[in-house]
Amino acid sequence: MKAHGWVIAAVLAGVVAATGTASAAPDARRMLQSADRDGDGMVTRAEFASSRQAVFDRLDRNRDGVLDGADRAGVRPVPARLRDAVAGADRNRDGRITRAEFAAAPTPLFDRADTDGNGVVDAYEMARL
Numbered sequence: 037m038k039a040h041g042w043v044i045a046a047v048l049a050g051v052v053a054a055t056g057t058a059s060a061a062p063d064a065r066r067m068l069q070s071a072d073r074d075g076d077g078m079v080t081r082a083e084f085a086s087s088r089q090a091v092f093d094r095l096d097r098n099r100d101g102v103l104d105g106a107d108r109a110g111v112r113p114v115p116a117r118l119r120d121a122v123a124g125a126d127r128n129r130d131g132r133i134t135r136a137e138f139a140a141a142p143t144p145l146f147d148r149a150d151t152d153g154n155g156v157v158d159a160y161e162m163a164r165l
């Protein structure tokens with residue numbers, strides 16, 4: 037489905053930043069740091085989720101709560117190899133990604149960074165990325 041392909045591309049364009057799936061370590065660290073809303077040097081899962089929602093809002097240009105063909109304008113193309121990274125966000129494969137689907141998508145970057153699995157990426161874990 038054509039629409040599906042572009043949504044994936046759209047999500048990746050701005051959202052690899054939030055999910056961090058395809059990035060090298062320094063990028064991953066920068067993304068996590070940018071999610072540290074309260075600036076305490078640690079990123080909680082809640083902070084990460086809220087940063088991801090901000091990305092959704094940026095991509096959802098017409099503000100209808102769904103990423104689909106209507107939001108296409110201005111989206112940068114992304115490498116095909118990155119597409120699988122967020123394909124999972126579109127749970128029902130209808131070519132649209134709702135806010136809920138986006139929020140529920142896997143968080144590989146966070147999960148990888150949080151090596152002790154306590155729901156917080158602290159400075160030590162961040163430095164080891």
Ligand SMILES: [Ca+2]
Pocket residue numbers: 072073074075076077078079080083
């Ligand atoms: Ca924080």
Ligand SMILES: [Ca+2]
Pocket residue numbers: 096097098099100101102103104106107
């Ligand atoms: Ca939209």
Ligand SMILES: [Ca+2]
Pocket residue numbers: 149150151152153154155156157158161
């Ligand atoms: Ca941790």
